[in-house]
Amino acid sequence: xxxxxxxxxxxxxxxxxxxxxxxxxxxxxxxxxxxxxxxxxxxxxxxxxxxxxxxxxxxxxxxxxxxxxxxxxxxxxxxxxxxxxxxxxxxxxxxxxxxxxxxxxxxxxxxxxxxxxxxxxxxxxxxxxxxxxxxxxxxxxxxxxxxxxxxxxxxxxxxxxxxxxxxxxxxxxxxxxxxxxxxxxxxxxxxxxxxxxxxxxxxxxxxxxxxxxxxxxxx
Numbered sequence: 001x002x003x004x005x006x007x008x009x010x011x012x013x014x015x016x017x018x019x020x021x022x023x024x025x026x027x028x029x030x031x032x033x034x035x036x037x038x039x040x041x042x043x044x045x046x047x048x049x050x051x052x053x054x055x056x057x058x059x060x061x062x063x064x065x066x067x068x069x070x071x072x073x074x075x076x077x078x079x080x081x082x083x084x085x086x087x088x089x090x091x092x093x094x095x096x097x098x099x100x101x102x103x104x105x106x107x108x109x110x111x112x113x114x115x116x117x118x119x120x121x122x123x124x125x126x127x128x129x130x131x132x133x134x135x136x137x138x139x140x141x142x143x144x145x146x147x148x149x150x151x152x153x154x155x156x157x158x159x160x161x162x163x164x165x166x167x168x169x170x171x172x173x174x175x176x177x178x179x180x181x182x183x184x185x186x187x188x189x190x191x192x193x194x195x196x197x198x199x200x201x202x203x204x205x206x207x208x209x210x211x212x213x214x215x216x217x218x219x
Contacts, residue, residue, distance in 0.1 A: 033053070035051055035060045035061060037060075046098040055108075056104065058133060059115075061133075062134055062156070065131070065132070066115055066118040070083045070118050070122040073123065073125065083121070083122075090114050094111070094114075097110060108160055108171060115154060116150070116164065133156055134152060135155065137151060137152045138216075139216040141214055142212065143211055147165040147166045158174040159173075160173055160183070171185060172185035177195070180197030181197075182194070189206040189207075200212070201213040
């Protein structure tokens with residue numbers, strides 16, 4: 001007859017409890033955040049990513065706010081009917097990020113660029129709504145650099161800035177900084193940095209040292 005001592009029973013019970021706890025933690029679903037679309041049904045892999053990521057969910061809500069405002073702007077460029085068509089194509093392109101090895105980076109870039117387009121094309125989308133999470137586009141002139149830099153900011157957590165000049169654009173992510181607000185990123189050309197310290201702005205792009213920049217007057 002096999003006899004199991006009380007001590008062994010206690011050990012086995014504790015082990016089972018620990019295992020069950022670990023399994024429960026491992027299978028615990030991640031939080032679902034509010035977005036412009038329904039997260040309860042079946043979605044594309046990118047939509048699932050957005051639903052469970054607080055930064056992306058905030059970017060999605062803000063982008064939808066800008067889009068709805070642009071639709072009300074008869075003076076938007078392009079016109080509202082074209083804005084609607086462009087939005088459908090943009091959603092299809094955003095969803096393609098699901099096949100990107102760095103899916104979240106791809107989605108952030110997609111939202112940042114689309115927000116820049118909507119704000120640039122519609123004065124109504126640029127209105128100073130207290131709930132807004134975007135700013136810009138603002139123009140900067142950097143010493144020793146001819147093209148103006150257009151910058152659109154996503155004031156989510158962490159923040160994002162979309163920079164565009166000439167035929168180049170780049171999306172940078174906010175990083176911890178002991179002073180000011182700093183954004184960094186990279187592409188196939190190299191590393192980028194955009195740093196705001198009070199009224200001072202600094203930009204570094206591949207092949208260039210740090211440049212001092214000044215905001216151009218708006219309007």
